[in-house]
Amino acid sequence: MSLFHIDAGQEWRGGQRQSLFLVRELRKMGYRVEFVVQPGSPLEKKALEAGVPVLPLRMRSELDLLAVFRLARQMKKRNCRLVHFHEAHGLAVGASAARRAGVPLRFISRRVDFPLRSRAKYTRDVDAIIAISEGVRQVLLDSGVPGSLITVIPSGIDFSPFEPAGSGDFLRREFGFAPDDYLAGIVAALEDHKGHAYLIEASKIVRDQAPKVKLIVVGTGSLRLELDKQARDLGVEEIVFFLGFRDDVPRILASLDLFVLSSHHEGMGSSLLDAMASRLPVVATRAGGIPEVVMDRETGLLVPARDPAALAQAILELYRDRGLAARLAGRGLEVVHRKYSAEAMAGKVVELYERFAAKKGIRLQ
Structure with a gap:
């Protein structure tokens, strides 16, 4: 049988x-x-x-x-x-x-x-x-x-690819980022419901206040050319990096300072589990099952979906308050190991x- x-x-x-x-x-x-x-x-x-x-x-x-x-x-x-x-x-x-x-x-x-x-x-x-x-x-x-x-x-998820987390210098070496650059990243298909357009719009707000913040975009999908054009139109092409499909997501997550998920539809967001297992603080939207994984100000920061200004402010808050970011990351790691x-x-x-x-x-x- x-x-x-x-x-x-x-x-x-x-x-x-x-x-x-x-x-x-x-x-x-x-x-x-x-x-x-x-x-x-x-x-x-x-x-x-x-x-x-x-x-x-x-x-x-x-x-x-x-x-x-x-x-x-x-x-x-x-x-x-x-x-x-x-x-x-x-x-x-x-x-x-x-x-x-x-x-x-x-x-x-x-x-x-x-x-x-x-x-x-x-x-x-x-x-x-x-x-x-x-x-x-x-x-x-x-x-x-x-x-x-x-x-x-x-x-x-399987935790083994994230333990040990690996070298945090991987992306900095590959792209020549400065030691004090702050790397925020998203790993998601480049499709409408993932909300990349709102995140790229938020990156302009962030850039104007914190030019050291860079946005790392991992994934492929139907919106690749459209999102690239949006970044150029907004003048943020020098801080938004499209990496395409990658087989080495654990290494990439180990190189980030912050994980962002900007979806306006999301069943649960398993990439959030990967990020939390990688000891990353998280900014995510109140969409679908995301609030069941990310508890606001306990395991991450939650913002309304389709709101670039709110996304930007949450990213800036964790960029400026590294103590809060570390506490959220630590609590997220505990929760993901216990429940997921x-x-x-x-x-x-x-x-x-x-x-x-x-x-x-x-x-x-």
Whole structure:
């Protein structure tokens, strides 16, 4: 018998990292897991690097019938008893395959706080939806999903890449920053809901009062050229540095003085967990599940979303008050280790699996 996990993501983002963490932990617990991924995707590469076997399956669209038939055949062949969908594309293909194969247990992870386009897609023949935050749970409820279907299990991370934190001189050497430059950074896809435009606008306000502050932007996405133009139009291109996709995020975080997340939609913000594990003070917006991770003036500073002036003032406050920044960073490190490990996340997911399996008289191991 086996458990199928399906993630059709073509990019390496927070959701893909979470699905890999979960599959890896389940395998450690002795579950037989088939990890269905797009061939040639960053997720396939990362999984293989982590020693996690994959089942590559090309899923070209949500209506890819060939993928449905191939996946259903694999589910029958490998006696699939449970399937877990990690994003919308994989859900569409995988749900059809699971129905054809008669898979008795079906779970969905929901990691974004966008309203549902199709309630039926998320509720038909589903045992449970795992929301990564209360914010996501509320959006699901507002979209008409019954509360009895929703379980909140926060994301978790692997702390090992951040311990030890590494040299804080890495970015300073690479870009020639001065020793007294203050490096504020964001790690997020360059998409509208991440709010980069507001952060770049805030950087102009910060530059006028504290020219030593630099903004490090890590990530790729559809807004890359637009954001670059905005920086040039605002005259901040000399303090805003676009690094693109990076495989060495822990080294980059170790080089920063401050982490910022400017989203106006956010399921939870797993990059915040990375930043807190890297002992960084955090400035973030009150969006989605972020306030569940960042407690204002306890583990970071929270500001309204879409408010460049508020973002700027929070950045300036921590730039000027290094004692406060250090206290927030220390408290954040304590909280992230206590509440947000990949092991704890996987343990809660297994409890959910086994509870539903017991109700249906199904053995998963």
